[in-house]
Amino acid sequence: MAAYNGSQIVICGNTYLEVENCKRIMEYNDIYLKVRTTDGIIAEIWGSGLRLSDYNTNGIAVRGNISSIELHGKGEE
Amino acid sequence: MYFNSLRSRTGFCIYSESSADLGKFINSLRNSPIQFYGLTFRRDKLYGYVRSGNYERLERLASEHSLICERTEERGIYFVTKGYHLRFGIIAGFLLSLIMLWVMSDRVTRIDIGGNERVTEEELLSLLRDTGIYVGSRISDIDLRAAERQIVGMDKDIAWVGIRHTGSRVVVEIDEINPIPEMERSNTPCNIVAARDCxxxxxxxxxxxxxxxxxxxxxxxxxxxxxxxxxxxxxxxxxxxxxxITGVYREKMTFSQPLHDTERIHTGNAVKKAVSIFGKRIVYHREGKVTGEYEYYEEEAPLRIGKITFPISLVTMHYSLTEEVTVTRTAEEAFRLCENRIKNYEENFLSGDVTVTDREIVRKDSENAVTVTVVFTVEGEVGTDHSIFAKYEGREQPEAPKKEAD
Incomplete structure (x- = not known):
C-alpha cells in the first residue's frame, strides 16, 4: 500500500483531534491552534484547554474542548 | 492509556524572559527526536512532559531558543523506587519473598488424603513418608508412579493408590480391599448348645x-x-x-488391691513452644524442665490465610511429668478401689445384652492386700451354634483368666 502524503485530520468527538502530516505549527495557545499541513492546507482549531502531543513523526494530537475547526485551502490564507 | 504510568517521565515548564518566540521553539521541538506529551499553555508558559531520558536534550533545545527550561515533576516507577533504594529491609523482604516463592513452588505444602475408611490418615502419611512424600519434600524429586506401586506393595489393605499433585498440594486417593464377609450359613445342620453352666x-x-x-x-x-x-x-x-436361650448363671470374679503399691503420680507440667517449618521444629519457648517419664500431647495451629494452609505452624508441646512412688493405703481405701474396679468390670463386661440380677461380695483382708470376691448372678443369652457334622479338635474354648463359672 502506498503511503498517503496528503494531510489527514481525524476528529474524535469534541475532545480529541489528530493531524497527520502536519508541517508547521503556526500559532498555539490554550484556546487556539493553527497548523499548516504538508499539502498546504491550514487548519485552525478553536477551543479551550488545548493540549498538544507529538504522537509520531509529523503528527500531532490535540486534546481539550474543541469548539470549531476551520480549514483553508492553498492561497486562501 | 496514552501514558504508560510505569515509564518515567519528567514534567517541564518553558518560558521566556526576553519575549522569545515560543512558536518557533514548538516547531523545533516537533522536528527534533524528542517526544512530548500534554503540551499546554498557561500564563505564557509552556508546560508538558517528555521522557526522562530526553530532558537534557529539551534543556539544550530551550537554551538554543533563549528560553528557560525548568523541571516541574518526575513520575514513573524509576522515581518511585529511587526513593527506596536505601531501604534495605524492603529489598531484603522482596528478595526473601522471591526465594520463598521459588522454594514453595517446588515443595509439598499440603497432603490431602481421600477414599480411606479403615486405613488411617496417620498410617498413610507414614507410608507416603517412606516413599519420600511429606510436607516439605521436593516435588521434582518425587516419582509418583513408583510411590503408588510401593504403597500398594507395603499395605495389604490397599487395593489401589492414585497420587497426583496440583501445584504444591499432593492429593492421594486410595481404594481399600474389601474383606470377604463372613458367610453365615443358615442351612448347615447344627445344634444349639449351652455356652456355660446355667x-x-x-x-x-x-x-x-x-x-x-x-x-x-x-x-x-x-x-x-x-x-x-x-x-x-x-x-x-x-x-x-x-x-x-436365656439362662441364669453365676460368674465369680476376684479383685485384689495391695496395701503397699507402686504407682505413677503426676509431678508437674512442662511446655515447649515451637515453630514448625516444613516439619522441622524450632523451639522458641520452654517452660519447665522435661525429665524422667512423662505423658505427652501436642497442639498444632497451622498458618492459614483464607483457604490456603501454609506448611508453617505453631506447635505447643505439653509434657505431663510423672514419677513412680510407693503408695500406702488403708484397708478401707483399698476396698473402695476394689469397689470401683467391680463397677468398671460390670460396665465393661456385664452390660448390653446381659443383666446382673444379683451380686454377692465377700471381702477378705490380709496383711498386705484386700481381696474382694464377687459372685455375679447374670441373666443373658447362653446358647451357641454347634455344627453337627463338623470336626472338633481340642474344642474347649480357653477361659478368660480369673473368670470362673460357678
Whole structure:
C-alpha cells in the first residue's frame, strides 16, 4: 500500500483531534491552534484547554474542548 | 492509556524572559527526536512532559531558543523506587519473598488424603513418608508412579493408590480391599448348645427340637435345641437349629488391691513452644524442665490465610511429668478401689445384652492386700451354634483368666 502524503485530520468527538502530516505549527495557545499541513492546507482549531502531543513523526494530537475547526485551502490564507 | 504510568517521565515548564518566540521553539521541538506529551499553555508558559531520558536534550533545545527550561515533576516507577533504594529491609523482604516463592513452588505444602475408611490418615502419611512424600519434600524429586506401586506393595489393605499433585498440594486417593464377609450359613445342620453352666429361664425355638425344659439346669456343652428332629413316623432329619436361650448363671470374679503399691503420680507440667517449618521444629519457648517419664500431647495451629494452609505452624508441646512412688493405703481405701474396679468390670463386661440380677461380695483382708470376691448372678443369652457334622479338635474354648463359672 502506498503511503498517503496528503494531510489527514481525524476528529474524535469534541475532545480529541489528530493531524497527520502536519508541517508547521503556526500559532498555539490554550484556546487556539493553527497548523499548516504538508499539502498546504491550514487548519485552525478553536477551543479551550488545548493540549498538544507529538504522537509520531509529523503528527500531532490535540486534546481539550474543541469548539470549531476551520480549514483553508492553498492561497486562501 | 496514552501514558504508560510505569515509564518515567519528567514534567517541564518553558518560558521566556526576553519575549522569545515560543512558536518557533514548538516547531523545533516537533522536528527534533524528542517526544512530548500534554503540551499546554498557561500564563505564557509552556508546560508538558517528555521522557526522562530526553530532558537534557529539551534543556539544550530551550537554551538554543533563549528560553528557560525548568523541571516541574518526575513520575514513573524509576522515581518511585529511587526513593527506596536505601531501604534495605524492603529489598531484603522482596528478595526473601522471591526465594520463598521459588522454594514453595517446588515443595509439598499440603497432603490431602481421600477414599480411606479403615486405613488411617496417620498410617498413610507414614507410608507416603517412606516413599519420600511429606510436607516439605521436593516435588521434582518425587516419582509418583513408583510411590503408588510401593504403597500398594507395603499395605495389604490397599487395593489401589492414585497420587497426583496440583501445584504444591499432593492429593492421594486410595481404594481399600474389601474383606470377604463372613458367610453365615443358615442351612448347615447344627445344634444349639449351652455356652456355660446355667439354669434355663426362657426359650424361644424357631427351628429344631427343644431338649431340656425351662427351669432345668444344663452344663456347658449340653444340647439345648437339637438339630436332629424326629418325625412321628420314626424318621429323623437334620435342621439348622435356631432359637433364643436365656439362662441364669453365676460368674465369680476376684479383685485384689495391695496395701503397699507402686504407682505413677503426676509431678508437674512442662511446655515447649515451637515453630514448625516444613516439619522441622524450632523451639522458641520452654517452660519447665522435661525429665524422667512423662505423658505427652501436642497442639498444632497451622498458618492459614483464607483457604490456603501454609506448611508453617505453631506447635505447643505439653509434657505431663510423672514419677513412680510407693503408695500406702488403708484397708478401707483399698476396698473402695476394689469397689470401683467391680463397677468398671460390670460396665465393661456385664452390660448390653446381659443383666446382673444379683451380686454377692465377700471381702477378705490380709496383711498386705484386700481381696474382694464377687459372685455375679447374670441373666443373658447362653446358647451357641454347634455344627453337627463338623470336626472338633481340642474344642474347649480357653477361659478368660480369673473368670470362673460357678
Amino acid at each position: 439354669q434355663i429361664k426362657q426359650v424361644r425355638v424357631y427351628s429344631g427340637m427343644l431338649i431340656p425344659m425351662v427351669g432345668d439346669s444344663v452344663r456347658k456343652g449340653d444340647v439345648i435345641i437339637s438339630g436332629v428332629v424326629d418325625t412321628k413316623f420314626g424318621r429323623s432329619f437334620y435342621v439348622h437349629a435356631m432359637g433364643e
